[in-house]
Each structure stands twice: as C-alpha cells, then as structure tokens.
Amino acid sequence: MTKTLLIDAGNSRVKWCWYERGRFAPLKSCEYVLDELRAALGTELTHDKPRYVVLSSVVVEDKERLVDDVLDEYGLDERLWLRSIDPRATDVQTDYVDPTSLGVDRYLALIAAYAHEKSALVAIGAGTATTIDALSDQGRHMGGVIMPGRRLMGHCIAHGITRLPRANGVALVKPTPFRTDTKSGLCDGAAYAWIGGVSSVLEDIESRMGRRLPIYVSGGDAEYLCRHLDRDVISDPLLIMKGLLAYAEIH
Template sequence: MTTLLLDAGNTRLKWALYNNQVTAKAFPSMQTLDYQLEGNNPLGLAGLQQVLQQHPTIQNIVAVHVLGADFEQSLQALAQDHHLPLQCVKSQAQGFGIQVAYHQPERLGADRFVALVAAHHLYPQQACIVIDAGTGVTIDALLASGEHQGGLILPGLRVSGQALIQRAKASHLAQSFDAIELFAKDTIQGIGSGSVFGLVGALEGITWRMEQAMGVPVQRILTGGDSALLKQYLGADYQYVPQLIMQGLQVITELS
C-alpha cells in the first residue's frame, strides 16, 4: 500500500510517499509545497491536488497539521474527491508508545506528538530531547520508557528577528542569515547573527538543564525548517534528523 504522508506546518506543507514494504533506510526524500492563502481557507490545495494526480498509486493519506478546522475540512474534501481514506493524527494521552505529560493531552501540538513517536522508535532505549525549529521552536523531553516530561516553546529565528525590527520601527532593515558572524559588522548582520547565536545559546542551556533534571544521558534530536542552519553552530551531540515528522507518520501508519 502506498501512503501519502503530509506534514502541514505554519508556513509550508511537506509530503512524502511511503510504501509499507520499503524499509526506513530507503525512506524517500521530502517534497515541499508553499502555502497560498485563499480567503478563509488557510491553504490553497492546488499543489496537493497535483501530487495526487501525478501518483495514482496512492491508496490513503496520513496527515498531521497545526492549521485548524478550515484546513482539515479542505483536506477531507480533497481526499473524498479522490476516494482516499484520510487519517489526521491528533495528540492523545497515550498512544504509539508515548505517554503525554500535558494536563490536557489534546492541547499538545499534534506535530510535537508525532515527533515524540518518531524519537521513541528511532532511539527506543534512550532518553531524548526533541527540538523542532520552525516558526516556533519546541523543545520536548522524553524518557526511554516513552514518558513525555513536558517541554518549552520559544520564538523561531525569523519571529524573534522580525519582532526586534518592528519594535525598533526599523522597517528599512531586512532579516538576513546569509553571513553569520560572532563579530557582526553592520546592523542587518548583527540582528541575523544575534538571532542565531541567541537561539543556539538558549538551546544549549535548556537542553543541559533538562538533562540534569532528567538525571540520565539524553540524545538531542534536531529537526524543523531552521535546523539545517542551527546545526552548523550546535555541538556534535545534536543529531540532525530532517525527516523526523515523516518518520513519525510512518510509524503511526504501520501501527494504526
């Protein structure tokens, strides 16, 4: 069976095709679709419609998203048009080896739940700290038993830098992460570099504190849209896993 895996975040939709006879090592590369806002519909799904037309072997869709009811209704309608079963993954108190720490488990972002599922199955005998660096940066702690300890949320790189520009009423400045320098030589470079090193320092400090509080060695896992940039400035003990959400969706597909 060929499954279309979808990860719809705040700024971009990622997708991959998964065949349950394919091993994880042969997992396909992710593709991305940029969002197009259309009135009350948070995402124009024309690109996804094209994907379904180009891959007639798709037999079902497994998705995770953070875009609310309008997007889910649009996705359901698209799936029905193509006569495809659709599973939208939700956070739950306990499932797929994970016990969520939130007092109201359904309020944990579904993408964070899927990332925890992936981490637990990639590193089944190890405690983990999962960092998803996108529009927001989430940091979740997970014991080897699958017990989620809770987590933190920070502004992402572009959010923090843009907030500074807006607060300073410096609309003539544009964010840039093209030339990151510890000793920046102009304001634009200073904001971009400051955002990067500020977030790197925060991640290093928070993960160290979490590891100390958990009382066991941890595997630090880095994913999300800005993870490729951040990994250049983080230590070697951060494992870069750009397909973490897709791997979590793969696990959920296999176990559902």
C-alpha cells in the same frame, strides 16, 4: 502498509512525502497557496495515487481546507487527519495536564525518536516556533518549552523597535558580532539569541537528567541549528513523517 501519502500541515508550509515498501521518498513542501499546491502536490497525484492519505495538522481550518481541496480534485476521499494524539494508542506517554493540547507535530516527533532510541532523548522542532521536548528512559514526555524560531526571533525584535528593518534571517553563515549594517546585525543578534536559548535549555535538561542525551532535530531550520550547536545531534527531516506513519499503522 501499501503506498501512502504522508502530509504535515505545519505553521508556515505544507510538507509531504511518499512511503512504500519500507522506504520514504524525499520530503517536499510548499506554501499555503492553492495554485502552488496544485502545481507541486497535484502534479505528483496526476501520475501516482496513494492507497492511504494520512495528515497531521497544527493549523487553522482555512489552511487545512486548501489541502483538502487538492486531495478532493484527485478523488482521494479516504484520509485520516490527526490534530492530537491519544496517549493510550502509543508507547510514548505525556505529563501534559491536557495531552490533547500537546502539538501533534511534537508528539509525532517524540514517537519516531523513541521508536529508534528506546531511551531518554530530546526532540527539537526547529520551525516557525522552536520546540524542545524531553523524554525519559521509559518513554514518558516530561514536558518541554516553546520559543520563537530563528526567523521569528528577528521579526519580534524588529516589530518591537521602531525604524528597524525587517530581519529575514535566511543566511546559513555563522553569525558574527562584527556586523556593519543594521539588518545583518539584527539577523545575527537573533541567531545568537536563538542558538543560545536552545543551548541553555539543553544544558538544563541534561543537568536534571544527569547525563548527555541523544538530540533529534527536525524542521526547516534544522540544518542551521545543527551547524551551530556545539555538540553532535541527529538531524532527521522525516522525523514527523515517521511518527505519523507509526501512529497511523496502529489505527
């Protein structure tokens, strides 16, 4: 495939990267603010035009429209939006009752991870929400779970209890049980809950599968999770983009 712009419209941020001649450029992102998107992505499009634009989306139309507006300004009319995956068009099948309800980002991550591994694995999306999906040796998605992400975990606690400060949870330091102020205690409590929840799900999956599995991690909080999970994992910030490219090439 010739020069391609890959865009992932996630819950909190727009992410993109360029692909050309077998190489992915570094991942970039910004919030859903038109001026910011124009300044970031628009600046790149001023100097370089892709042959193809392929996009995945888990967001509402208003956020998609912001991305479309910027692409329209640079005359990029030919684009492919993916909001769900057709299992008939990929090696990765799913046990989901309604395959179209499986988040496209989760499906793309599984496609990319399985293309590399060709055996059973777990894919974790550490974003606004945390998703954990299990794949069999035959490339069948057996299901998964969704839990609050690290920041959202702290916000949920603060929202449910009066007079607690909002927990941003942005520090990358290791959590400690000896915090001496409420906000830090809330952030670290959320981190413990999040890491513990992910670890518990991984243990359950591997117990049922009967062996240790490769763990692929992507998303904005991947770095934090990889630091604090007590095991080796494969961190790949481009996992969804690789799946997006692979699926687009089929079409």
